[in-house]
Amino acid sequence: MAELFDDFGDIVLNRRPLIDVRAPVEFEKGAFPGSVNLPLMSDEERHLVGIAYKEKGNAKAVELGHELVSGKVKEKRVEAWCDFKKSHPEALLYCFRGGQRSQISQRWMAEAGCEISRLKGGYKAFRNFLMQRTEEISAKMEPIVLGGRTGSGKTLLLKKLDHAIDLEGLANHRGSSFGRKITPQPSQIDFENRLAYDLIAQDAAGHKTMVFEDEGKNVGRVYLPPALFGRLNGAPLVILETPMSKRVDITFYEYVEQAQKAYEKVYANDSFEVWQNDIASALQRIQKRLGGLRYKKVKEMFESACLQQKKGGGMQMHRVWVEYLLHEYYDPMYDYQIAKRADRVVFRGNEEDVKEFLSESGMN
Numbered sequence: 437m438a439e440l441f442d443d444f445g446d447i448v449l450n451r452r453p454l455i456d457v458r459a460p461v462e463f464e465k466g467a468f469p470g471s472v473n474l475p476l477m478s479d480e481e482r483h484l485v486g487i488a489y490k491e492k493g494n495a496k497a498v499e500l501g502h503e504l505v506s507g508k509v510k511e512k513r514v515e516a517w518c519d520f521k522k523s524h525p526e527a528l529l530y531c532f533r534g535g536q537r538s539q540i541s542q543r544w545m546a547e548a549g550c551e552i553s554r555l556k557g558g559y560k561a562f563r564n565f566l567m568q569r570t571e572e573i574s575a576k577m578e579p580i581v582l583g584g585r586t587g588s589g590k591t592l593l594l595k596k597l598d599h600a601i602d603l604e605g606l607a608n609h610r611g612s613s614f615g616r617k618i619t620p621q622p623s624q625i626d627f628e629n630r631l632a633y634d635l636i637a638q639d640a641a642g643h644k645t646m647v648f649e650d651e652g653k654n655v656g657r658v659y660l661p662p663a664l665f666g667r668l669n670g671a672p673l674v675i676l677e678t679p680m681s682k683r684v685d686i687t688f689y690e691y692v693e694q695a696q697k698a699y700e701k702v703y704a705n706d707s708f709e710v711w712q713n714d715i716a717s718a719l720q721r722i723q724k725r726l727g728g729l730r731y732k733k734v735k736e737m738f739e740s741a742c743l744q745q746k747k748g749g750g751m752q753m754h755r756v757w758v759e760y761l762l763h764e765y766y767d768p769m770y771d772y773q774i775a776k777r778a779d780r781v782v783f784r785g786n787e788e789d790v791k792e793f794l795s796e797s798g799m800n
Contacts (some may be wrong), residue, residue, distance in 0.1 A: 437529065439529050439553060439554075440534070440553065440554060440555070440556040441553040441554065441555055441556060441632050442556035442557070442561070444561075444562050444565040444566075445488065445636065445640075446631050447468075447562070447638060448529065448566075448632075448636045448637065449636070449640055451469065451470050451528070451633075452470065452525040452527070452528055452624050453470050453471075453472070453520070453524040453526060453528075454471035454472070454528050454530060454555075455471070455472060455474050455517055455520055455521070455525065455527055455528070455529045455530070455541075455552070456468075456471045456472065456473045456474070456475075456502075456530060456531075456559070457474060457475055457517075457529065457530070457531050457537050457538055457541045458473070458475060458476075458531055458537070458559065459474060459477055459478065459479050459481075459482040460473060460478070460479055461479045461482075462473050462532065462616075463475070465623060465624070466558075466563075466593055466623050466624070466625025466626050466628075466629065467547075467625075467626065467629070468559075468562065468563075468566075468660065469629060469630055469633050472520060474513065474516045474517055474520060475513075476505065476513065476531070476537045476540065476541050477501065477504065477505060478598055481501070481504045481505065484500065484504065485497050485500055485501045488500045488706045492560075496609050498536065499674065509639075510544070510566075510626065513549075513661040513772045514545060514548050515552070516543050517529075517544075517545050518545055518548055518549075518550040519630040520552070521545070521550050521552050522714060522755045527551055527552065528552065528554065528555055529541055529542055529545075529552050529553070529555070529557065530554060530555035530558045530559050530562065531554075531558050532558050532560060532600050533557065533558045533559070533560050533561075534554060534555055534556055534557045534558030534560075534561065535558065538554040538555070538558060538620075539554070539662070541554075542554050545708075557684075562612060563625075563629070566628070566629055566633075566636075567628070569632060569634055569635065569636050569639075570628070570631065570632045570663065571661075571663045572633070573635045573636065573639045574661070574663040574664040574666075574667050575663065575667070575719055576644075576647045577635075577638075577639070577643075577644060577645070577646050577667070578587075578644055578646075579645070579646055579647075579648055579667050579668055579671040579672075580645060580646070580647045580648070580671060580673075580674055580794065580797055581647075581648055581649070581650050581668055581671045581672065581673050581674070582600075582647055582649050582650060582674050582676060582677050582790070582794070583649075583650035583673050583674065583676070583774065583781075584649065584675055584676035584677065584678065585683065585762070585766065585767055585771075586605075586649070586683070586684045586687065586762055586766040586767075586770065587678070587683030587684065587687035587762055587766075588676045588677070588678040588683060588686075589678055589682070589683075589686050590649050590650070590676055590678065590788060591604055591605070591649060592686070593676060593787060593790065593791060593794075594647065594649060594686070595649055596791060597791070597794055597795065597798065598798060599638060599641075599643040599646055599647060599797075599798035600646065600647040600648070600794075601631070601634050601635065601638065601646055601647070601648055602649070603631075603648060603649055603651050603653060603655055603660070604651070606622075606627060606630045606631055606634065606651060606757045607621055607622070607627055607655035607656055608620070608621045608622060608656075609621055609656030609657075609658075609660050610690070610691075611649070611651055611655050611656070612650075613718050613721050613722050614691055614715070614718045616656065616706045616714070616718075616778060617698070618694055618695075618699055618702055621656050621658055622658065623658075623694050624658050624659070627658040628661060631660075631661070631664075635664075639778055643798060645797045645798055647674075647797070647798075648668055648671075648766060650673070651668075653665050670780070671780070672780055672782040673777060673780045673782065674775075674780055674781075674782060674783045674784075674790055674793060674794060675774070675783070675784040675785075675790075676785075676786075676787065676790045677784055677785060677786055678786070678787065680759065680762065680763070681702070684755055684758055684762065685797050687758050687762065688751075688754060688758050690754050691715075691758070692751055692758070695711060696708065696711055696751075700712055708742075708745070709742070710747070712742050715738065716735075716738070718756035719731065719734065719735060719738065725765070726764075726765055727768075730764055730765070733760070734740055734757050734760050734761055734764070734765075737756050737757035737760055738754075738757045740753060740756075741753035741754040741756060741757060757770075
């Protein structure tokens, strides 16, 4: 029977598929990239076994577990594991500590003629490895922070660099009051695990310098690990300067055109109303910082654009409120923040100049 596997770096660098046999409630709190939840026990079964363990001890708990997961139930679960292993020959197996649950699953798979290795120490050991490597790499790397006004195209530029880490992509959030996407953000643990994977990959590729977008401690509802945030908080700043017309194009495309298409896939006929309500709610969230007059004005612009679109007039009027928000709300706020960090700015320029500067920084 295949045994233990503890080359956690190999799992990361080769993106090894993983079978997580923990209960769904455990998986939802956090898992690893490339993992699939094919539990040994359902949440209810795990709950009952847990009660038996507390009241009657380990032997009785194991006995109850075998009773609950037997016959057709057992056959279906073993079949699911083996089907995944056949489709993903490099797959590995884990439970929380690498103990009874993964041992039982591994044995049952072997009895079905399907050999698989399990993670030594399970989820806990691999998670500890990822967090330790995050701290180690954060301490030794040389970060550069890419800044610029909202809509400058920072994320688009990051995607063109080999040595960049897209925090907003990992967090599934655009990092602003309007940044919530239609799909949910990952859990904090999932975000940290994804980030660790990217840091380890960048380190293995030999990139001592890594580029990050200018973010606060939080990206939506997830937050950066303290070790990384501490490094980014004092890192050199490179400012991407983009004309207002192009910034409006970028912001309109992402927050209006592309966003409405995404909403259509989820909400079908109600998609426009849901999108409209979400933007209206985002405007309300910044009402106090905007001030009464500016809030009233941008709200009227937004409602007029929505009305025109509903009447078949297209999306172009949305550019009006987009530009107003950039000019009246985001620019003053960002300029104030940059002024406080002026001593950290090492370069300013347009997209081509900044890309060249950052590309050269990655030639370690």
